[in-house]
Amino acid sequence: MPTPVVTLRGVKKRFAAFQALAGVTLDIQAGEIFALLGPNGAGKTTLISIVAGLLRASEGEVRVLGRDVVSDYRFTRRAVGVVPQEINFDPFFTVEESLRIQAGYFDVELPEARLVELLEALDLVAKRRANTRALSGGMKRRLLIGKALVHDPKVLFLDEPTAGVDVELRQSLWRYVRLLRDRGTTIVLTTHYLEEAEELADRIGVIDRGRLLVLDDKDALMRRHAGKTLRATLAAPASALPPELSAVGARLEEDGLVVAVDAAPGASFGAALAAFARSGLQVKDVETTRMRLEDVFVSLLRAGGGGASAAAAPREAP
Numbered sequence: 102m103p104t105p106v107v108t109l110r111g112v113k114k115r116f117a118a119f120q121a122l123a124g125v126t127l128d129i130q131a132g133e134i135f136a137l138l139g140p141n142g143a144g145k146t147t148l149i150s151i152v153a154g155l156l157r158a159s160e161g162e163v164r165v166l167g168r169d170v171v172s173d174y175r176f177t178r179r180a181v182g183v184v185p186q187e188i189n190f191d192p193f194f195t196v197e198e199s200l201r202i203q204a205g206y207f208d209v210e211l212p213e214a215r216l217v218e219l220l221e222a223l224d225l226v227a228k229r230r231a232n233t234r235a236l237s238g239g240m241k242r243r244l245l246i247g248k249a250l251v252h253d254p255k256v257l258f259l260d261e262p263t264a265g266v267d268v269e270l271r272q273s274l275w276r277y278v279r280l281l282r283d284r285g286t287t288i289v290l291t292t293h294y295l296e297e298a299e300e301l302a303d304r305i306g307v308i309d310r311g312r313l314l315v316l317d318d319k320d321a322l323m324r325r326h327a328g329k330t331l332r333a334t335l336a337a338p339a340s341a342l343p344p345e346l347s348a349v350g351a352r353l354e355e356d357g358l359v360v361a362v363d364a365a366p367g368a369s370f371g372a373a374l375a376a377f378a379r380s381g382l383q384v385k386d387v388e389t390t391r392m393r394l395e396d397v398f399v400s401l402l403r404a405g406g407g408g409a410s411a412a413a414a415p416r417e418a419p
């Protein structure tokens with residue numbers, strides 16, 4: 102097994118009496134896109150900050166590429182790029198200057214070809230000489246990504262990468278994240294847009310109150326937790342549900358025009374379809390839907406006993 106890019110063992114973080122991380126153990130493997138999900142205040146940013154060497158764990162061990170983030174700070178800091186949640190530019194510099202200053206912090210060269218590559222990938226070529234004050238919110242966010250990439254980190258942490266970014270730009274950032282991964286960068290992202298995690302992530306960790314509740318492949322997680330619903334539209338509305346369909350837990354919707362039936366994760370609609378056939382109802386159309394990651398997430402948090410309410414759950418993408 103190759104050395105994980107990031108290793109956390111029993112990581113705890115206290116802020117005075119407050120326990121922000123309560124013992125997190127996690128390996129992030131090279132080349133994966135890992136999504137860390139959790140309600141507000143769960144501990145996601147704290148965890149990222151500890152890996153990036155911006156905060157120190159109160160207990161436990163954190164390694165990047167096998168090297169300790171405290172004793173081998175210089176090495177591990179170089180291996181990590183962080184795109185913070187908050188936009189924090191020095192407003193007096195241009196886009197190019199910001200990137201060059203950032204390269205200076207890491208003591209790396211920023212040759213013209215690399216600068217252009219970054220500007221092109223982030224669609225900022227036209228803004229190269231624009232002052233950062235004059236960028237739109239989405240452009241600023243792209244510049245943040247550029248700054249986190251100047252030193253070509255092995256692992257890139259994206260804390261809420263597309264907050265406040267329009268749909269088109271979000272899609273182009275997703276493409277870029279995939280491209281980075283394909284070129285060998287490991288990606289860890291936190292997001293409130295579960296659609297983003299569903300779209301991008303290979304693996305998902307759900308954190309709540311400083312504890313990792315779930316750690317699983319996205320596809321396995323969906324297979325295990327995402328139920329399905331079948332909706333059959335009838336040729337004419339039914340005034341009551343035939344007993345065959347009641348027996349399989351079906352329900353009438355839309356004033357009797359639709360019969361809906363749920364299947365548990367992994368279960369089939371075999372019994373329901375047989376019940377439809379026996380019922381004599383004339384079905385005009387059928388559609389099945391699967392639970393989204395968003396619904397799975399809310400049910401996992403509830404099951405985790407975190408008491409997370411729907412209000413604490415991630416926001417919908419606008």
Ligand SMILES: Nc1ncnc2c1ncn2[C@@H]1O[C@H](COP(=O)(O)OP(=O)(O)OP(=O)(O)O)[C@@H](O)[C@H]1O
Pocket residue numbers: 116119121139140141142143144145146147148
């Ligand atoms: N410097 C600090 N001092 C005291 N408490 C802190 C500090 N930083 C974070 N916390 C607390 O630790 C908890 C975890 O915060 P963190 O920012 O890691 O959450 P998060 O999961 O990133 O949340 P969000 O989704 O809202 O960004 C919160 O209760 C927060 O108030």
